[in-house]
Amino acid sequence: MQFYNVKSVEETFSIINQNVTPHGATVTLPLHQARGFVLAEDIIAPEDVPGFDRATVDGYAVKAQDTYGSSESNPQFLEVVGEIEMGEEVTRVLEKGQAMAIPTGGMLPPGSDSVIMMEYCENLDGLLNTYRQVAPQENVIQKGEDVQKGAQLLAKGTRLRAQELGVLASLGITEVTVYRPVRVGYFSSGDEIVSYQTQELKVGQVRDINQLTISALIEEWGGEVMFGGIVPDDEEQLKQTAHRLYEQVDFLVMSGGSSIGAKDYMTAVIQSLGDPGVLVHGVSIKPGKPTIFSMAGKKPVLGLPGHPASAMLIFLLFGQTVMRRLQGEAERSLPRRIEARITQNIASSPGRADYIRVRLAKKEGEWWAEPILGKSGLISTLVASDGLVEIASGKEGVRQGERVPVIMLR
Amino acid sequence: MQFYNVKSVEETFSIINQNVTPHGATVTLPLHQARGFVLAEDIIAPEDVPGFDRATVDGYAVKAQDTYGSSESNPQFLEVVGEIEMGEEVTRVLEKGQAMAIPTGGMLPPGSDSVIMMEYCENLDGLLNTYRQVAPQENVIQKGEDVQKGAQLLAKGTRLRAQELGVLASLGITEVTVYRPVRVGYFSSGDEIVSYQTQELKVGQVRDINQLTISALIEEWGGEVMFGGIVPDDEEQLKQTAHRLYEQVDFLVMSGGSSIGAKDYMTAVIQSLGDPGVLVHGVSIKPGKPTIFSMAGKKPVLGLPGHPASAMLIFLLFGQTVMRRLQGEAERSLPRRIEARITQNIASSPGRADYIRVRLAKKEGEWWAEPILGKSGLISTLVASDGLVEIASGKEGVRQGERVPVIMLR
Structure with missing residues (x-):
């Protein structure tokens, strides 16, 4: 296979980011089904949270001024005029010299401005002795302090985690408009590849592993898979399969035939889907060099190597980025690697990014990454790996004991 | 609330690990539905992978010995006697002095022991000029080299990732016995708490946030939620609710009523579920001190604080560990924190673990964690946070610029 447009890993990411845009189709979901989806609308707070001044501790609602100068040896004395129940509207106005018992979360009575903690006062037959002074607003969350009515609470492009769902719930929002899942078409190719459900293999045949691994990743990232089957190495x-799937999906993925001629078919097949066509034809990465990235109209197309380990790594790196962009998730750079020390020297060609499968173990309080030996095509090494050590393309390798970035796989 | 059995974070983890055992109930699933489940059986390889000697490059299958001494200036000459097709059983035996074209993944013919890469030879009208020598087994994966028939491939307790599914597929295994999802019962309590679907709040009422956040986390971790509703602060x-749910689930979780008396009810309620009863009553952690962990028979019970931010943090830390153990996942210590520098000094009490919500940003090539200001009860701070900086109980705080461990929340 001649690679006529080999790019570095960084260039490939940049090409993906420049070309892939959100699919834009939305769906409205009840809150309890919206976990993991990406917001397709800005959320403006329809009301204040909290809707009233709330106590943050158990104690007594007071006027702060009434407690000034209080100490253990010199308490002030306030009249306890009532007890506030949770969930109850309080209408009685607190007057100077008065206090009301209040639980955490309870509503402050009008006229009060702070809460003195239970620990710092004593109710002696209706006379509250205050042993500390409090400041105005002390131990209180004010109305609208958490979320202010009319403020933008969440922006379009936010992926909904448990906490976003919680905040939406607090505002009485029960459904949200989100981008629908990304539809990904996938097919495997190769004359030797047979369904993984084949019980008895003929000599020379290999079961289709990529279907399982690639589909599992797509589903893990919230996408929907449309499986196009296993296609022999025939242009x-x-x-036919590529065009049929392409029409129905947002993103087309295939894993490469590995016979000599098939590799060239794949490029022609991908190119035939539409312009601008193949943008990356070969990536300076190990494993995974024979990777193709193309745009056919507005739809990205990713050609993966046939080797299961390479296909999975490439899909982990580039496929996830394509899916995030299609899904409309706002771009946000976040740290995604843990650090460990490497147990041995590893050489790498400058200009090429290497991804080394490793086991992780703690020794003397530090994490060490131990490369998993064995040829890169072995699927058993994937199963043994806890993570991938990344040797960026600028580096010529790493030395034993050096701190290296690790992409976690567990 | 009097805490009569306050434990450190480390002690609480250790109590959970000592007491929670797998629920043990299994289910058999087709492979494509088994992602994220935990194996309930050891998997023994029923056959060799690969099932035949395979080429790892495109080239020519040869006898290594025939290439010895080859160089650019002094090639050896072999007779090309055929071309191997993918997926085809090769029966022709390679004789001394012969070579056969072979694609990556193709089956080596009997008699051959290695593959010379296309780049290092030239086929001139059926006469192969070899410009390098190869060693026996070079560019070959031998039969059974990846997975050996009869070997234990995966152990009981392994969580099935994409790669495990791939390896199972390669062996023709189409279904697996896994532990069924953990059933978690959850209810919210508090006189002020109303359903999050309530459109108009009365003054003093608060919508139930914890139902959404806790359920979302349970589902994210592969569990099933049984929601017991919102219960007023009435013993x-x-x-009644606790006992009813307890009967139907593997793990009972509740979030605490926050009225003064309710806190004591909760302990009594949990204790009433059965022996040995409450093992942790208060954790030295901020936020989240009023946490209860109990074992009622073989079922763990977790009482969360009422504050949404505290409830979520406690469930992230301890709830996930309880669920992993119930699910039967083999214990394996792995690094779970990234590192960043903290932007400001933060004081912490020795003996108490602190979890600080932070935003993460890269400055001059390094990740910095910036604490999110605001009272800890504010749910808006949860939404803004990318992660949690962990100040372990042994530390008295952190200094500006210090490297700190961060639990990622995005």
Whole structure:
């Protein structure tokens, strides 16, 4: 296979980011089904949270001024005029010299401005002795302090985690408009590849692993898979399958035939889907060099290597980025690697990014990454790996004991 | 609330690990539905992978010995006697002095022991000029080299990731016995708490946030939620709900009523579920001190604080550990924190673990964690947070610029 447009890993990410745009289709979901989806609308707070001044501790609602100068040896004395129940509207106005018992979360009575903690006062037959002074607003969350009515609470492009759902719930919002899941078409190719459900293999045949691994990742990232089957290394059949799937999905992925001619078919097949066509034809990465990234109209197309380990790594790196962008998630750079020390020297070619499968173990309080030996095509090494050590393309390798970035796989 | 059995974070983890055992109930699933489940059986390889000697490059299958001494200036010459197709059983035996074209993944013919890469030879009208020598087994994965028939491939207790599904697929295994999802019962309590679907709040009322956040986390971790509703601060009603749910689930979780008396009800309610009863009553942690962990028979019970931010943090830390253990996942210590520098000094009491909500930003090539200001009860701070900085109980705080561990929340 001749690679006519080999890019670095960084260039490939940049090409993906420049070309892939959100699919834009939305769906409205009840809150309890919206976890993991990406907001397609800004959320403006329809009301204040909290809707009233709330106590943050158990104690007594007071006027702060009435407690000034209080100490253990010199308490002030306030009249306890009532007890506030949770969930109850308080209408009685607190007057100077008065206090009311209040639980955490309870509503402050009008006229009060602070809460003195239970620990710092004593109710002696209706006479509250205050042993500390409090400041105005002390131990209180004010109306609207958490979320102010009319403020933008969440922006379009936010992925909804448990906490976003919680905040939406607090405002009485029960459904949200989100981007629908990304539809990903996938097919495997290769004359030797047979369904993984094949019980008895003929000599020379290999079961389709990529279907399982790639589909599992798509689903893990919230996408929907449309499986196009296993296609032999035949240009016409490959084209038919690719075009048929392409029409129905947002993102087309295939894993490469590995016979000598098939690799060239794949490029032609991908190119035939539409312009601008193949943008990346070969990536300076190990494993995974024979990767193709293309845009056919507004739809991204990713051609993965046939080797299961390579296909999975490439899909982990680039496929996830394509899916996030299609899904409309706002771009946000966040740290995604833990650090560990490497147990041995590893050489790497400058200009190429290497991803080394490792086991992780703690020794003397530090994490060490131990490369998993074995040829890179072995699927058993994938199962043993806890993570991938990344040797960026600028580096010529790493030395034993050096701190290296690790992409966690567990 | 009097805490009569306050434990450190480390002690609480250790109590959970000592007491919570797998629920043990299994279910058999087709492979494509088994992602994220935990294996309930050891998997023994029923066959060799690969099932035949495979080429790892495109080139020519040869006898290594025939290439010895080859160089650019002094090639050896072999007779090309055929071309191997993918997925085809090869029966022709390679004789001394012969070579056969072979694609990556193709089956080596009997008699051959290695593959010379296309780049290092030239086929001139059926005469192969070899410009390098190869060693026996070079560019070959031997039969059974990846997975050996009869070997234990995966152990009981392994959580099935994409790669485990792939390896199972490669062996023709189409279904697996896994532990069924953990069933978690959850209810909210508090006189002021109303359903999050309530459109108009009365003054003093607060919508139930914890139902959404806790359920979302349970589902994210592969569990099933049974929601027991919102229970007022009444000992009898709390007991009834707790006992009813307890009977139907593997793990009972509740979030605490926050009225003064309710806190004591909760302990009594949890204790009433069975022996040994409450093991942790208060954790030295901020936020989240009023946490209760109990074992009622073989079922763990977790009482969360009422504050949404505290409830979520406690459930993230301890709830996930309880669920992993119930699910039967083999214990494996792995690094779970990234590192960043903290932007300001933060004081912490020795003996108490603190979890600080932070935003993360990269400055001059390094990640910095910036604490999110605001009272800890504010749910808006949860939404803004990318992660939690952990100040372990042994530390008295952190200094500006110090490297700190961060639990990622995005």
